[in-house]
Amino acid sequence: MKISEKWLRQWVNPAITAQDMMDQITMAGLEVDGFEPVAENFSGVVVGEILTAKQHPNADKLQVCEVSNGSETVQVVCGAPNARAGLKVAFAQVGAVLPGDFIIKKAKLRQEESNGMLCSEKELGLSESHDGIMELAADAPLGEDLRTYFDLDDIAIDIDLTPNRADCLSIAGIAREVGVLNDIAVEAPSIEAVKPSHNEVFEVELADGKGCPRYVGRVLNDVDVSATTPLWMVEKLRRGGIRSIDPVVDVTNYVMLELGQPMHGFDLDQLNGKIVVRKAQKGEKITLLDGQEMTLTPDILVIADETGPLAMAGIMGGENSGVSASTKRVFLESAFFAPIEIAGKARANGLHTDSSHRFERGVDYSGQERAVERATALLVDICGAKPGPLVVREDTSNVPAAAEIELHSDTVTSSLGMALEDSVIKQILIGLGFELVSEKAGYWKVKAPTWRFDMAIQADLIEEIARIYGYNKLPVTAPTAALKPQGKKEQQVDTNALVDRMVSLGYQEAITYSFVEPDMQKAMFPKLESIALANPISADMAVMRVSLWPGLLKAAQHNLNRQADRIRLIETGQRFIQEEKGLEQIDMLSGVVSGSRLAKGWYENGELVDFYDVKGDLEQLLSAIKGVSFDFVPGTHSALHPGQCARIEREGKLVGYVGALHPSLAKQFGIKQSVFLFELRLDRTLTAELPEFTPLSKFPSTTRDLAVVVDEESPVEDVLSSVREMAGEDLISLNLFDIYRGKGIDSKRKSLAMGLTWQHPSRTLTDEEINRFMESIINTLQTRHDAVLRG
Structure with missing residues (x-):
């Protein structure tokens, strides 16, 4: 929330600097995010008046104006379409310095002399408006410095509030905090009941007292919507981040910023029958003030009349019943809506307004009359409105009850670690608005103020x-x-060690959201049921992830769309799967790989990463799990390419998957290059075998090479497993160093070449022993894999 420092000091003005006051507010739990001047720095700009405005003789879009600053009249060439005689303007005189250190000098524009500049709001850094020059009020004092006229030596303070501190979403709330922090009185504006000038009322019915326990309204006649909102109000709104629209809307916004009570003004002539506060009927529609047409659901509270919904209660008014330029009669409303009835409704419908921000956190449930009286007085002064009597409707059974709380000084001492005098405790509580119900030495019973729901x-x-x-x-x-x-435990491998190993291979660690886009997850995991969030941040973050892949793939998409086409991401985190026995949360290590095999450099030849590169990285990773063998076997997965997918198993139990993203999913997600994914269940991965020392053999090793031709469909790992089985316990190394397909080999066959090394710990192995091993290996390969020796 943004507030003006000068506006705040009109309520409470401690003898401290702005910085000290912001530090106080932050230390009190109302974090100040920052501050900025309410206008950029400029000088030499005064209130001027255009006396004459004539067409430039040499340019269609320029005018030659005679401009007075009250003491002299000069000629200024201006291109603004709204420049006209009699208009009060922001006049930058010769020598003035505008934002960006732009100095105004005498000039000639198309052979016509120009002695100054007529400024727009954007040129002075007051707003982004640059449709024309600033139009000042007719009573603006000629020649007065514009910074003085607008009182621009001020700052806008941006305060970030936690959801429980809705009481500080107003000048009144912040002033109350500053007052008690500095032990000084808060000088709030006097708000008195406005005497009705007629007896007309508009009937109100609370059909849903639980959703709206209090509703206050008033009929205002003879409202001059064409009246000009006073400069002081326009500026306070601007410094609070709200632009001026018309006097009725401006007054309701002003009261909201001042007192924290959102309000709304209906065009009374557009209302029929009576106001009814009720739940929407299924299928009812409303066109909101921003032009959106919404189809309402029965859980949404609405303000309606006999013809249908007029507003989404506590969120936004309807277009058809809002105040317009032709409005003469206004029905002013101020209500208390139960926070639970408003919470989440705006976000669920893609809306967020100043009203919903306050109502869903809770406004003062006793402040509705005060807000209406304040707004009425302002509209009487500005628009000449004629007020009727207040209409107050209340469902007392649903109005919140102020909490009564007992406090003991001994508990304060034990909690804070120090003793505070009873007078200090009492002073703080009273300053915050608590009412003393009863009191004795070291004990108080207090009633919470109506604005403190927490x-x-x-x-x-x-x-x-x-x-x-x-x-x-x-x-x-x-x-x-x-x-x-x-x-x-020496057998337990640290997750960070695995991540570090992948980082050393060129991966970057990522952290993605635990909630993902429902459609993407459903496409990747059609058989898994996603757990939906009750109150999602947004529509594309509406379900809990059943795998880390959707988040990583989203991150890959983000990078690819920004020309970062070499991707190596790894993430550790939990997946969430609903099982019959309950929610299953499993720690996972997952990754996504795409792009070139090597980073750009003189050594890089443009080759793209493939399945075996990713498999190799995983083998490097799993080599950190000492004494354990992991097998890569052909597999299938709904998200992976049928021909490039492997199950990762440990002693026959599934540990994870690795493979290429399914082509249909790549097309659906708009990914035009190959993407590879992998994941590991950490609960089945991180336990290693306890290492044992084996003495080094002093005897020589023996090495033999073997090349066999097997069927193309025979998995290499199966062939190597058969070799290990028949090679005996003295085999210390088995190295596959070549896979050949091509000339001299049947197109349905492949050649595997491998090196075998034996070494005995206590003697030298003989050629006869090695030959027996080789014979057993060859016979087994012939029997199991239809292998033949390659000549």
């Missing part, structure tokens, strides 16, 4: 006392604990 128990009061007294004044006590070093 007060319920004694701990809440102690927190308030701590933050107002000052966290930096509380004693600092370092915790003491007897910390014993924790043993680590």
Whole structure:
């Protein structure tokens, strides 16, 4: 929320600098995100008046104007379409300095002399408006410095509030905090009941008292919507981030910023019958003020009349019943909507308004009359409105009850680590608006103010006392604990070690959201049911992930769309799958790979990464799990290419998958280059075998090479497993060094060449023993794999 420092100081003005005040607010738990001047720096700009405006003799889109600053009249050439005689303007005189250190000098434009410049709001850094020059009020004092006229030596403070502090979404709320922090009185504007000038009322019915326990309205006649909103109000709205529209809307927005109570003005002549606050009927439609047509659902609270919905309660008004240039009679509403009825409704419909932001957090449920009286007085002054009597409807059974809380000074002392005087505690509570119900030494019973929905128990009061007294004044006590070093099982591999190994191979660690896009996840995992979020951040983050792949693939898409076409991402995190026994949360390590095999450089030849590159990276990764064998066997997965997919198994149990993204999914997701994915279940991966020392043999090793021709469909790993089985326990190395297909080999066959090394720990192996091993290997390969020796 943005507020003007000068507006705040009209309510409470401690003798401290703006920076000190912002530091105070932040330390009280209302974080100041930043601040900025309400206008860019400029000088030499005064209020001027265009006396005459004539067509430039040499340019169709320029005018030659006579401009007075009250003491002299000069000629200025201007291209703004709204320049006209009698208009008060922002006149930058010769020598003026505009934002960006732009100095105004005498010039000639198409042979006509120009002594100054008539400025737009954008040129002065007041807003982004540049449709024409600024039009000032007719009573603007001629020759007055524009910074003085607009009171621009001010800053806009941006405060970030936690959801429980809706009471500070107003000048009144922030002023209350600053007042109690500095122990000074808050000088709020006097708000008195406006005397009705007629007896006309518009009937209101609370059909849903649970959703709307309080509703206050008033009929205003003879409203001059063409009246000009006062400059002071326009500026306060602008500094609060709201643009001026018309006096009725401006007044309701002003009261919202001032008191925290959103309001709405209906065109009374567009209403029929009576106002009814109710739930929407299925299929009802409404066109909102922003032009959107919404189809309402029965869980949405609406303000309606006999013809149908007029507004989405607490969110936005309807287009047809809103105040327009032809409006003469206004029905002013101010309501309290139960936060639970408003929460999530705006976001679910793709909306977010200043009203919904406040109502879903909770507004003061006793402040509706005060807001209407304040707005009425302003509309009487600005628009000449004639007010009727207040219409107040209340469902007392659903109006929140103020919490009554007991507080003991002993509990305050034990919680804060220091004793506070009873007078200090009492002063803080009263300053925050708590009402003393009863009091005795070291004990208070207080009633929470109607604007504090977050007060319920004694701990809440102690927190308030701590933050107002000052966290930096509380004693600092370092915790003491007897910390014993924790043993680590040697068999357990650390997840970070695996991530570090992948980083060393050129991967980057990613962190993606645990909630993903439903359509993408459904396409990749059609048989897995996704867990939907009750209140998602957005439509494309609406379900919990059943794999890390959707998030990583989304990250890959983001990079590919920005010409970063070499991708190596790895992530560790949990997946969430709903099983019959309950929610299953499994730690996973997953990755996505795409692009060239090597990074760009003189050594890079443009070859793209393939399945075996990714498989090799995984083999490097899994080699960190000592004493354990992982097998890559052909497999199928709904998200992976049928011919480039492998199951990763450990002792026959599934550990994960690796493969290329399915071509149909790549096309669906708009990915035009090959993408490879892998994932590992960490609960089945991280346990290694306890290493054992084996003495080095002093005896020579023996090496033989073997080349066999097998069927193309025979998995290489099966062939190597057969070789290991028949090679005996003294085989210390088996190395596949060549796979050949081509000339001299049947097109349905392939040649495998491998090197075998034997070494005995206590003697030299003989040729006869090695020959027996080789014979057993060859016979087994012939029997099991239809292998023949390659000549």
